[in-house]
Amino acid sequence: MKHFRSLSEMHSENGLPEPEHPMLSLLKITPGLVLNFREFTCDFYMIGLKNIKAGHWLYGRTRFDHEKGSMVFWKPRQVIEINNLELEEGGYILLFHEDFLLGSALQREIGRHAFFDYEADEALHLAPKEEKIIVRLFESIDAEYNNNQDEFSRNIILVNIDSLLKYAERFYKRQFINRRELSGKTVSAFQRLLDDFIRQDKLMKEGLPSVSALAAELNMSPRYLSNALKLETGKTAQELIHIALISVAKNRLRESGDHISEIAYSLGFENMSYFSRLFRKEVGQPPKDFKKTLLN
Numbered sequence: 369m370k371h372f373r374s375l376s377e378m379h380s381e382n383g384l385p386e387p388e389h390p391m392l393s394l395l396k397i398t399p400g401l402v403l404n405f406r407e408f409t410c411d412f413y414m415i416g417l418k419n420i421k422a423g424h425w426l427y428g429r430t431r432f433d434h435e436k437g438s439m440v441f442w443k444p445r446q447v448i449e450i451n452n453l454e455l456e457e458g459g460y461i462l463l464f465h466e467d468f469l470l471g472s473a474l475q476r477e478i479g480r481h482a483f484f485d486y487e488a489d490e491a492l493h494l495a496p497k498e499e500k501i502i503v504r505l506f507e508s509i510d511a512e513y514n515n516n517q518d519e520f521s522r523n524i525i526l527v528n529i530d531s532l533l534k535y536a537e538r539f540y541k542r543q544f545i546n547r548r549e550l551s552g553k554t555v556s557a558f559q560r561l562l563d564d565f566i567r568q569d570k571l572m573k574e575g576l577p578s579v580s581a582l583a584a585e586l587n588m589s590p591r592y593l594s595n596a597l598k599l600e601t602g603k604t605a606q607e608l609i610h611i612a613l614i615s616v617a618k619n620r621l622r623e624s625g626d627h628i629s630e631i632a633y634s635l636g637f638e639n640m641s642y643f644s645r646l647f648r649k650e651v652g653q654p655p656k657d658f659k660k661t662l663l664n
Contacts, residue, residue, distance in 0.1 A: 375387045382403055391465035392464045393463040396459075404450060409447055411467075413466065416459070417506060439491065444466050460503075462529070473530075481537060485591040487588070501535055502532065512528075513525070545599070554596050562609060571635050577636075579594065611650060617655065628656060628659065
């Protein structure tokens with residue numbers, strides 16, 4: 369599988385002009401532009417606004433949703449494939465090397481944007497007013513990118529990238545709210561899946577259920593699932609898993625004569641101290657004290 373370390377190499381691979389900056393590239397979609405890349409990884413972030421006319425885009429091995437007004441994001445070292453991709457005029461593709469962020473506030477903050485870990489079919493779909501905001505930010509970056517760059521250019525571009533990401537965060541929350549019926553069904557499906565996992569005694573056989581495994585069962589990425597659950601319940605997927613397990617632990621401490629370590633092991637905890645810390649966090653006291661309270 370091809371790995372691109374430089375933007376120049378990526379541009380050359382697809383017959384594109386040399387980028388104006390060694391660590392930043394902005395493609396404005398023009399008629400006749402067709403992109404082709406076999407499965408690859410790279411050292412770049414990407415923010416794209418695109419309307420697809422033909423071809424397809426695979427991200428994390430998932431085919432990208434082709435609705436108009438969509439934004440797509442990728443981060444370094446994700447698996448990507450672009451096959452005969454033709455885009456409608458007016459879109460943008462911004463690529464920037466991870467080292468472009470060195471020493472900036474954005475370098476510390478970019479990992480907080482969960483949508484870089486979303487699957488392709490969890491794309492951001494923009495309302496017309498939202499798309500106008502995003503286009504203006506791309507145009508501002510375009511003006512700096514194609515101007516004679518000076519000591520201020522990098523900071524101005526970084527500010528606009530940061531704004532793009534913050535608006536994307538806001539618009540994703542709007543998307544979750546608008547799909548509240550869907551997110552409500554997600555909560556129910558997640559809870560059923562978790563209940564079945566516990567009821568079927570998979571904990572002793574398979575250990576603690578992971579967010580990744582449960583998300584895969586629901587055909588979602590872990591970050592998208594957690595964000596949908598957080599909006600609907602106020603809790604992430606991991607927090608809901610912990611709450612469910614501690615609820616079972618409390619019942620078993622109340623109803624059985626098993627030793628605390630036996631209960632912890634039956635719930636998939638191999639580390640007793642981890643179980644005790646989690647129990648204390650959720651209940652407000654360690655399991656030993658909780659059991660004493662029941663006995664008294």
